[in-house]
Amino acid sequence: MAIKNYMGRRAKPAKGSSENIKVSDYMCTKLITFTPNQSVLEVMNTLIKKKISGGPVINEKNELVGIISEGDCMKQISNSRYYNQPMADIIVEQHMATEVETIDGDMNVFDAADKFLASKRRRFPIVENGKLVGQISQKDVLKAALELKGSSWK
DSSP, rough: OOOOOOOOOOOOOOTTTTTOBHHHHHHHHHHBBOOSSBBBHHHHHHHHHHHHEEEEOTTTTOEEEEEEHHHHHHHHHHHHHHHHHGGGGGBGGTTTTTOOOOOTTSBHHHHHHHHHHHTSSSEEEOOOTTEEEEEEHHHHHHHHHHOOOOOOOO
């Protein structure tokens, strides 16, 4: 005796469902970036002026080479004061984080949320073909959640 299944074919997820919300849909593509040879003082001014907490460091080929954050700048302030060194001569390359974790633009934004929670990071760069194409922040994930249609978190 054959068992009949009366469940029809599932429709593709509707726009706005959590099944197809990609990181690339919410990532920022107009980034404030820094260069390895830029002064840390200039970075600090930009962070304050633009009200951001850090940003990607890229080379002349738009390749991601690091991340510089408020924390990196604060370490430099502390070291500079302790060793009585002038800040003007300190460059990004000396203080940026070079071990940068990236994520795929095709990743589901809620999987990215899990990655944020596990890593304690504030932002993840998105790289395609070796070039920086965007960045997603925790705030971007929150925006995606608010735009989710309906009340189901499936």
